[in-house]
Amino acid sequence: MADATALLQLRGISKGFPGVKALSDVQLTIRRGEIHSLMGENGAGKSTLIKVLTGVYRRDGGEILLNGTSIDARSPEEAQRLGISTVYQEVNLIPHLSVAENICLGRQTTTLGFLKWKEIRQRAEKALARLGIEIDVTETVSNYSIAIQQLVAIARALDIDAKVLILDEPTSSLDEKEVEALFTVLRKLKAEGLGIVFVTHFLDQVYAVSDRITVLRNGTYVGEYEAALLPRLQLISKMMGKELSELEMKAADRVATKAGVTPFLKLKQVGRKGSLKPLDLEIAAGEIVGLSGLLGSGRTETARIVFGLDRADCGELQLDGKAISITSPRQASGLKFGFCPEDRKVQAIIPNLSVRENIVLALQANRGWMGYVSRPTQIQLADKFIKALNIKTPNPEQPIRLLSGGNQQKVILARWLASNPRLLILDEPTRGIDVGAKLEIEKLMAQLTGEGMAILFISSDLEETVRNSHRVVVLRDRQKVCELRGEEISEKNIMHAIAASDSDQ
Amino acid sequence: MNSAFNSPTWHKLKWPLAALMLVLLYNYFYTPGFFQIEMKAGRLFGSLIDVLNRAAPVMIISLGMTLVIATGGVDLSVGAVMAISGAIAALLIAKGFALPLVLMISLGVAIVAGVWNGLLIGYFKVPPIVATLILMVSGRGVAQLLTGGNHIPFKHAGFEFIGRGYLAAIPFAAVLTLLLFITFVIISKRTAAGLFIEATGDNEVASRYAGVQTRVVQFAVYAACSLCAGIAGLIATANLAEADPSAAGIGLELDAILAVVIGGTALQGGRYFLAGSLMGAILLQTLTTTILTRGVPTQWTQVVKALVIIIVCLLQSEVFRRSFQRKPATA
Known part of the structure; x- marks a missing residue:
C-alpha cells in the first residue's frame, strides 16, 4: 500500500x-x-x-x-x-x-x-x-x-x-x-x-x-x-x-558549418581541479561554437578559464600557435577576448552608472586610465550602439539599472563590441529576456561571425544552441563528452550525449 | 555644464549648499562683523577667511576620502598619518634638512602608509574599517615613538609658510586646497580614473569582469587619501610651528568622512562629488566658527554640528523627502 x-x-x-x-x-x-x-x-x-x-x-x-x-x-x-x-x-x-x-x-x-x-x-x-x-x-x-x-x-x-x-x-x-x-x-x-x-x-x-x-x-x-x-x-x-519525437532537426533551420578555417585559439587538455576535467577545444574566426550540457556540467567553468577568471592547473592554451597563460580578465580583454557573464546583475552591470559609461567601460579599461576616451567619443559610441542594437533607453545618461533585462543585456554586449573583440564568450545571453530581444541577439551573433568574430556560445536552450552553432561541444559532469559538427548537430544527439552514462563511453 | 541645474551633481550639491547658505544667513543677521573682510599689510583678515584657513586640513583630507568612499571603502587612519607626517617633518627640520627633502620624505612616508592600507584592503581583502583602524591606532603610536613622546618645536620660515603664509593676500593653506581640488577634478574628469573608481565602488565584481584592475584602483585611492592626510599634517604642524603627535589630527577622520557624506557621496560607494565634500568641510567649519564667535559654550559645538548634519543627511535621503510629498488630491 x-x-x-x-x-x-x-x-x-x-x-x-x-x-x-x-x-x-x-x-x-x-x-x-x-x-x-x-x-x-x-x-x-x-x-x-x-x-x-x-x-x-x-x-x-x-x-x-x-x-x-x-x-x-x-x-x-x-x-x-x-x-x-x-x-x-x-x-x-x-x-x-x-x-x-x-x-x-x-x-x-x-x-x-x-x-x-x-x-x-x-x-x-x-x-x-x-x-x-x-x-x-x-x-x-x-x-x-x-x-x-x-x-x-x-x-x-x-x-x-x-x-x-x-x-x-x-x-x-x-x-x-x-x-x-x-x-x-x-x-x-x-x-x-x-x-x-x-x-x-x-x-x-x-x-x-x-x-x-x-x-x-x-x-x-x-x-x-x-x-x-x-x-x-x-x-x-x-x-x-x-x-524525443520532436527532436528531429530540420536542416534548413541551422546555420551552415564552417570548414577550412584554421582555429586561432586552442585548448589542449586544459582543466582545473574540482571544476573542469582536462578537455580539448578549438575555435576559429567566424565560428560559433556552442557549449551544451546541464547546469554545473563545466560550460561556465570552461568560459571562466578562457577569460582568466579562474586559472587552469593543467594543459596548455594556444593563441595563434603560441602558448599563453591567461591570469586575469584584464589580460584576456587585452588579447581581444570579451565575456558576457551569466549573472547579469552581479557580474555585468554597474547599476548606478549610465548606459554610456557601461558601454565604454571595457574599452576604457583596455586603454588604461591615461588613455582617456574623450567625452564626445563616448557619446558617439553610446549613440552608435544604442541605435545598432536597438537598446531602449530614454537617453545614454540613464542609469543602466532602470533598463529592462533584455536592454541591459544589449548594453553589456555593446560594452564588448565597443572593444572590438576577436573572441566573444556569451554565457546564457538570452536568459530572462523577452523573445524580441532574444531574436535580435541571435541575429547579431550571425552578423558578427559574418564579419569574422568568433563566438563561444553557452546556452541551456537546446533549440537555440542547435540553431546558432557551427559546432557543438557537449559537456557532462565537468567533462567533455563529445563534439558534434555539421549534420550531427541536433537536439536529439545533444540529449543522447548528455544522457549517456560513463559506462557507455 | 549644459543644463547645470538638471545634472545629478547639482541635485546632490543643492542640500549642503542650502545648509551653508542658511548658516551664513544666520550669521549675516546675528553675528556682527562676520562678513567683514579687512586688508592688513597685504593680507585679508575676517571670519570668512578664518573659516577657509581653518577648514583647509579637513577639506584636503576630504578630497582623498571622497575617492576612498567612492570605491566603497573608508580610511580611518588619516588623523594618524597627519601625526606621522608632521612628526617626521619636524624631526627633519630640527636635523637641518633642506625644505624640498623634508617635504619629499614626510609625504613619501604618508604615501607608503596609504599603500600599506591598499595592500591590506585590495590584496588581502581585509575590510577597510579594520585595515585602516590598525593604522589609526598604531600610526599615532609610531609618531609618538619618533618624537620620543615630546612636542618638537622648530623655527623655519620656509616650512611655516605652508601653515601661516599668505599668497596673493589669501592664506596659503586655502590656495593649496584649491590647487589640490583642481588637480583631483582634472584627474577625475580628464582621465579614466573617475570612471574606474565609480565602477569599482558600484560593482566591484562586474568591474573586474569588464577588465578594470580593481586592486590597482584600491591601491591608488588609499595612497591618494594618505597623501592628502600627509599634506594636511604638514599644514597643521607648520601652523603651530611644532609637531604634537598626540594631538595632531585627532578626530579629523570623522570630520572628513562627515564632509564627504554631507557632500552627497554615498558610503556604499559609486558616484562621488568632490565639490560637495569641500562644501561639507566648509559647512562644518562655519558651524564651529559661528558657535565660537557667538559665545555659545563650546560644549554645544558637537551637538549643533550633529543637528545640522542630521538635517542635511535626511534631506538627501529620497525616502525621507518622499514621505513629505503629498499624494495627488482626489476629487
Whole structure:
C-alpha cells in the first residue's frame, strides 16, 4: 500500500513572488526508507519547493502532510523540531567551534545552566557513530576536510529525531571517493527508515543512489518515476520539456558549418581541479561554437578559464600557435577576448552608472586610465550602439539599472563590441529576456561571425544552441563528452550525449 | 555644464549648499562683523577667511576620502598619518634638512602608509574599517615613538609658510586646497580614473569582469587619501610651528568622512562629488566658527554640528523627502 509508507506528502503546493509564479500545483511524496531525487533545470522550482517545505517561505496554497498529519512549519527550526532536517550545499557549521559543539549547539544538556561537556561529547560521538564515522569530536571543525564537515552537518541534522533528511547539492564540492563515502552513509540511513530528498545536478549520482525521481519544470510538476524504470534520455527530455519525437532537426533551420578555417585559439587538455576535467577545444574566426550540457556540467567553468577568471592547473592554451597563460580578465580583454557573464546583475552591470559609461567601460579599461576616451567619443559610441542594437533607453545618461533585462543585456554586449573583440564568450545571453530581444541577439551573433568574430556560445536552450552553432561541444559532469559538427548537430544527439552514462563511453 | 541645474551633481550639491547658505544667513543677521573682510599689510583678515584657513586640513583630507568612499571603502587612519607626517617633518627640520627633502620624505612616508592600507584592503581583502583602524591606532603610536613622546618645536620660515603664509593676500593653506581640488577634478574628469573608481565602488565584481584592475584602483585611492592626510599634517604642524603627535589630527577622520557624506557621496560607494565634500568641510567649519564667535559654550559645538548634519543627511535621503510629498488630491 502506497499510503502506508508515505512519510511526507506535499500536495498542490503553489508559491508566487511579485511578478513570478515560482511553483504551481506541485507535489512530492517521500516514503519511508527511500532516497528520492528532485530534478529540474535552473528555475524549475527545486529550491523554492525545499524552502517552502522547511518553512523558509510561506506557501500560498497546498498541503504538507507528515505521517498523515498536516503540518505548517513557519521556520527551519520549527521544521527541524517536526523532524525535517536540511543540509545545504554550503556547509553551515561554525568553523571555529569543535565538532561536538557544532553537533549539539542550541540543544546542549545543562544542569543549573552549566554545560555538561562529557554528555555533549558522548552525544556527538554517538551521532557520528550512527554514520559510521569515528573522529575526535573535540577538534575544531575547520581542521577537517569539506567532506567530513558535510558528514558532521548531516550528523547535526540527525541528532534530533529526524524523519526526513533533505540534502541540497551535497556533493558539489566533494571528490569521487568522498561522494562514495557519503552515499554509503545515505544507504545506511535509508535502511534505518529515513526518507531522504536528494537534490543534485549530477546524473550519475542520481542513478547511483535514488529509488525514485520527481521532475519539476518551470515551477510545475512533471511526474514521479521509479529510477530503475526511467532511462536517462527520458529524464533529460522531461527536465528540458522536449519530447524525443520532436527532436528531429530540420536542416534548413541551422546555420551552415564552417570548414577550412584554421582555429586561432586552442585548448589542449586544459582543466582545473574540482571544476573542469582536462578537455580539448578549438575555435576559429567566424565560428560559433556552442557549449551544451546541464547546469554545473563545466560550460561556465570552461568560459571562466578562457577569460582568466579562474586559472587552469593543467594543459596548455594556444593563441595563434603560441602558448599563453591567461591570469586575469584584464589580460584576456587585452588579447581581444570579451565575456558576457551569466549573472547579469552581479557580474555585468554597474547599476548606478549610465548606459554610456557601461558601454565604454571595457574599452576604457583596455586603454588604461591615461588613455582617456574623450567625452564626445563616448557619446558617439553610446549613440552608435544604442541605435545598432536597438537598446531602449530614454537617453545614454540613464542609469543602466532602470533598463529592462533584455536592454541591459544589449548594453553589456555593446560594452564588448565597443572593444572590438576577436573572441566573444556569451554565457546564457538570452536568459530572462523577452523573445524580441532574444531574436535580435541571435541575429547579431550571425552578423558578427559574418564579419569574422568568433563566438563561444553557452546556452541551456537546446533549440537555440542547435540553431546558432557551427559546432557543438557537449559537456557532462565537468567533462567533455563529445563534439558534434555539421549534420550531427541536433537536439536529439545533444540529449543522447548528455544522457549517456560513463559506462557507455 | 549644459543644463547645470538638471545634472545629478547639482541635485546632490543643492542640500549642503542650502545648509551653508542658511548658516551664513544666520550669521549675516546675528553675528556682527562676520562678513567683514579687512586688508592688513597685504593680507585679508575676517571670519570668512578664518573659516577657509581653518577648514583647509579637513577639506584636503576630504578630497582623498571622497575617492576612498567612492570605491566603497573608508580610511580611518588619516588623523594618524597627519601625526606621522608632521612628526617626521619636524624631526627633519630640527636635523637641518633642506625644505624640498623634508617635504619629499614626510609625504613619501604618508604615501607608503596609504599603500600599506591598499595592500591590506585590495590584496588581502581585509575590510577597510579594520585595515585602516590598525593604522589609526598604531600610526599615532609610531609618531609618538619618533618624537620620543615630546612636542618638537622648530623655527623655519620656509616650512611655516605652508601653515601661516599668505599668497596673493589669501592664506596659503586655502590656495593649496584649491590647487589640490583642481588637480583631483582634472584627474577625475580628464582621465579614466573617475570612471574606474565609480565602477569599482558600484560593482566591484562586474568591474573586474569588464577588465578594470580593481586592486590597482584600491591601491591608488588609499595612497591618494594618505597623501592628502600627509599634506594636511604638514599644514597643521607648520601652523603651530611644532609637531604634537598626540594631538595632531585627532578626530579629523570623522570630520572628513562627515564632509564627504554631507557632500552627497554615498558610503556604499559609486558616484562621488568632490565639490560637495569641500562644501561639507566648509559647512562644518562655519558651524564651529559661528558657535565660537557667538559665545555659545563650546560644549554645544558637537551637538549643533550633529543637528545640522542630521538635517542635511535626511534631506538627501529620497525616502525621507518622499514621505513629505503629498499624494495627488482626489476629487
